[in-house]
Amino acid sequence: MTTTSDQSQSSGVAAVIVLAAGGGTRMRSKRSKLLHEVAGRPMLSWAVNAARGLDPQHLVVVVGHLRDQVEAQLAEDAPDVVTAVQAEQKGTGHAVACALDGLGDLTGEVVVTYADVPMLNTQTLQDLVQAHRSAHTLATVLTAEVPDPTGYGRVLRNGEEVVGIVEHKDADDAQRRIREINSGIYVFDAAALRRGVAALSNDNAQGEYYLTDVVSMAASGQIHGDDPARHGVGAHRTDDLWQTEGVNDRVQLSRVNAEMNRRILEKWMRAGVTIADPTSTWIQPDVDIGQDVTILAGSSLNGATSIGSGAVIGPETTLTDCEVGQDVVVRRTEATLAVLGDGVRVGPWANLRPGTVLDQDTRIGAFVETKNAHLGAGTSVPRLVYAGDVVIGTDVTVGAGAVFANNDGRTTSTTSVGDGAFVGSNVVVVAPVTIAPGAFLAAGSAITEDVPADSLAIARQRGHISTGWAARHREQMAPPADSDPRSDTRNHISTPEDHS
Numbered sequence: 087m088t089t090t091s092d093q094s095q096s097s098g099v100a101a102v103i104v105l106a107a108g109g110g111t112r113m114r115s116k117r118s119k120l121l122h123e124v125a126g127r128p129m130l131s132w133a134v135n136a137a138r139g140l141d142p143q144h145l146v147v148v149v150g151h152l153r154d155q156v157e158a159q160l161a162e163d164a165p166d167v168v169t170a171v172q173a174e175q176k177g178t179g180h181a182v183a184c185a186l187d188g189l190g191d192l193t194g195e196v197v198v199t200y201a202d203v204p205m206l207n208t209q210t211l212q213d214l215v216q217a218h219r220s221a222h223t224l225a226t227v228l229t230a231e232v233p234d235p236t237g238y239g240r241v242l243r244n245g246e247e248v249v250g251i252v253e254h255k256d257a258d259d260a261q262r263r264i265r266e267i268n269s270g271i272y273v274f275d276a277a278a279l280r281r282g283v284a285a286l287s288n289d290n291a292q293g294e295y296y297l298t299d300v301v302s303m304a305a306s307g308q309i310h311g312d313d314p315a316r317h318g319v320g321a322h323r324t325d326d327l328w329q330t331e332g333v334n335d336r337v338q339l340s341r342v343n344a345e346m347n348r349r350i351l352e353k354w355m356r357a358g359v360t361i362a363d364p365t366s367t368w369i370q371p372d373v374d375i376g377q378d379v380t381i382l383a384g385s386s387l388n389g390a391t392s393i394g395s396g397a398v399i400g401p402e403t404t405l406t407d408c409e410v411g412q413d414v415v416v417r418r419t420e421a422t423l424a425v426l427g428d429g430v431r432v433g434p435w436a437n438l439r440p441g442t443v444l445d446q447d448t449r450i451g452a453f454v455e456t457k458n459a460h461l462g463a464g465t466s467v468p469r470l471v472y473a474g475d476v477v478i479g480t481d482v483t484v485g486a487g488a489v490f491a492n493n494d495g496r497t498t499s500t501t502s503v504g505d506g507a508f509v510g511s512n513v514v515v516v517a518p519v520t521i522a523p524g525a526f527l528a529a530g531s532a533i534t535e536d537v538p539a540d541s542l543a544i545a546r547q548r549g550h551i552s553t554g555w556a557a558r559h560r561e562q563m564a565p566p567a568d569s570d571p572r573s574d575t576r577n578h579i580s581t582p583e584d585h586s
Contacts, residue, residue, distance in 0.1 A: 132205075180294070205345070225279075225319045229322070271330070359375050376412070418434035427445045436451070
């Protein structure tokens, strides 16, 4: 099949098969290996997203080990993907056969990739497909040249043509010196792949059906496609070794995470973001950051967080799915699903829970927790406050120790505080109540009723002072001079009425 250059670049492939049935025993986890995350996303999601970029007519994920977990993730993340079940893991060739069984007759290219190679991207797969189309081969393998190829299958070449792939354990000394390795990622002519898979044998030490044997068949002319112009096997070499790196255990997972993060940080630093300590800063791929933002040590930016220009984040701050405006300062804070307007100051040691909205120039200080709370512009909550399910107007001051009590054990209710109000220290506002603009809540009050505008609310027991009580108390409690104080085991309670 011959295409123009423009068609080659733009047209999709017949199918992409993502192999995701392996056991992953080296991960030592009750969770599927493919659900372990790289840069905040399951490895499976990285693989599916890369495959989707090829615009395939069919996108098939072959599942097997812990298939319920894998299928549940696909249902949430990629419901349009088709799954094929490999009930018994009998090798990569068998896995591809399971996928082909449900696809009927295919014309064009079939790409085979893996769900545990999270750094493989769409651009590399597109380059691989383009190399396959340009060379008119039956199969094209993605390869890389590595410093130490120990353990990898070696690519055997005759010039530009691949004549075979030999596994490390089967290679002779000369072949072991080859540093070009097989990534296990291929493009096949669909008809040749179907014929090759049908001809596979498991007559080997492992008793498995190997996809590499299909490559050998194509190289030796044992199989053919429907287009007589296509023959042999080609290779496309990537210079980015990480795109061929599979993850089999937690050591490799950590290494891939670190490399992915390094690339993300480098991208942002080159775009005008200052990252004070890259070794302790983690940024996920969907985060958006403006120019002249400074990120201090120990900070993590997760999910769909966006940071406006001139903001200072950190140290030791975690933001998840937050919208942060310009010139904001957030120190030693954890925030999730929160919106921070321009000029807001937060921290240290604040906890902004989902539903928090802080309008322009709001101040949130030390040990303040908010949840489903909207604070108006210029409002100050300097320290030691819980503000849950509350709408606070502009220019409100909330004193230390104040609590907006929002739940009676069964029902969550909301409090409203008007513009310019003052909430004194250690005030408890028991929802649902409305504090009108300009109201003043005296320190130590428990507010259970609505407070009118510009009113003073005091809700606390009247204090009592007993003059001289402390001296009399000390005199009564003093033991006789000739007694052993350790022998006095009596309990004594003195009330103010005793001395009134």
